[in-house]
Amino acid sequence: MNNHQWPVPEGEGVISAPPASSLRDENQPAGEVERLYLEIFDAVIDQRLRPGVKLTEAVLCDAFACSRGTVRAALAQLQHDKIVELQPNRGAFVAQPDIKETRDVFEARRMVEAAILDKLLSLPDLPDRLQQLWQMVRQERVAFERQDRVSWIRLSNAFHVQLVRLAENEVLTELMNSLCSRTSLIIALYDKPGCSACSFDEHEQILQHLSRGDRQAAQQAMRQHLQDCEQRMHFADRNVPDPWTMFHRQL
């Protein structure tokens, strides 16, 4: 299992094997549709499925050996998470967030993550809880140094999600999970590989401020981090995935 061949927009070749663990919680009993959901979700986040690619139902249910009913259920859920766009009678496409959505997502993240930092700083044992995050930042550095872009994006998201998880609020955790996955799509569309600076460095700084209990500095660092990320997006010469698909989406 798990070594299917994804539909590729152009001739990008066979994708590498998907990673074992997902960003999302695996608390549910996980039926057939949940498996498909996670499979496609991961593929989009890892950019094995580029934004704008059409997800033909027949291809999917062939790739995963399941019926179209299952595929449709999974796609419906993904649409609800804004990971795919479901056009009536046309089919499902990996979502292509526009400039407005980019602005909204990052603004929401700045708001929510600032509030979360505030709460975290009121925890008495915060430095202890931060241990695992230091570990995570080290992994980020490794992924960055060996140019492993997929792992880097995945770990970068995981950092923010794990940070929220420390607040022990399920609602906020799921919320951040959703925002992070949408951010991944945005990065896939608008970020230039060359420009993706050392964000693990900024993560490290945030951790330092947090463990020192410096509220002001932590807030500022997080705000700057998110703002930097947003401003790395280039909307002019966008990362067009596939002229054929673009044409048929009337853009």
Place this chain on the structure above:
Amino acid sequence: MNNHQWPVPEGEGVISAPPASSLRDENQPAGEVERLYLEIFDAVIDQRLRPGVKLTEAVLCDAFACSRGTVRAALAQLQHDKIVELQPNRGAFVAQPDIKETRDVFEARRMVEAAILDKLLSLPDLPDRLQQLWQMVRQERVAFERQDRVSWIRLSNAFHVQLVRLAENEVLTELMNSLCSRTSLIIALYDKPGCSACSFDEHEQILQHLSRGDRQAAQQAMRQHLQDCEQRMHFADRNVPDPWTMFHRQL
């Protein structure tokens, strides 16, 4: 259309006709499943479907004259929004948020709504935009005075959603929509009808502080408003919807 007979836990009689407009945005082309989604969603928010009630697929597709595939798709989406709980091979139940979830939802709301007030206060033409909200508060008062509990809850939610909408951020709006609907479920479960004080009064105060541009007071009023609402919840003698259902949910 729209005058179906909902499955009722005990002998609560026939439900009243559902209201015309929904809380949720109706931007999508609205397929068959979207209709079902909204129908069930509204019924839950309006408490015509009480928490814990089982939603049998056959009953639903009989009530709305559609196939089970449609019903399953709608239920899957509702599960994703935490409006219904989908137990594998057991069926769908209207969600019953527990104490922890209640805490988390209200904490998330305090965080997000505080941040939103901050943003709103930076808008130059805020007082103009607040016009429609004054109108809304008046409606709340009317609903409260004629003891129309359903309209009151609906309008109370709408107030918060509309307030967020002024910030012109789609992501935040949808987020608040989700949080408000979950709040409705919580109120249905844990609030005593008698105790639901004059919250429209608190809404009015928030508006006053906002139109005066008094950041400190507005923040405090919103915080207090949400905290009051949360503390009106009584977890001891909970509003048990149906012993039969409760039993089979292993509680």
Place this chain on the structure above:
DNA sequence: CTGTCGATAATTGTCAACAATATTTTGGAA
């Protein structure tokens, strides 16, 4: 009377076929 086991009934999970819609190809005329 209570609790356990087994058969029956009801409900969900999955699938395959059909109808509706959209896309591609084909054919012909300017």
Place this chain on the structure above:
DNA sequence: TTCCAAAATATTGTTGACAATTATCGACAG
């Protein structure tokens, strides 16, 4: 050749049926 129309193909939307699982009821032993 280029453009337009219409048949042909492909894909999605919907439905109904069947298999798998679970809930209900009744018989029976303790």
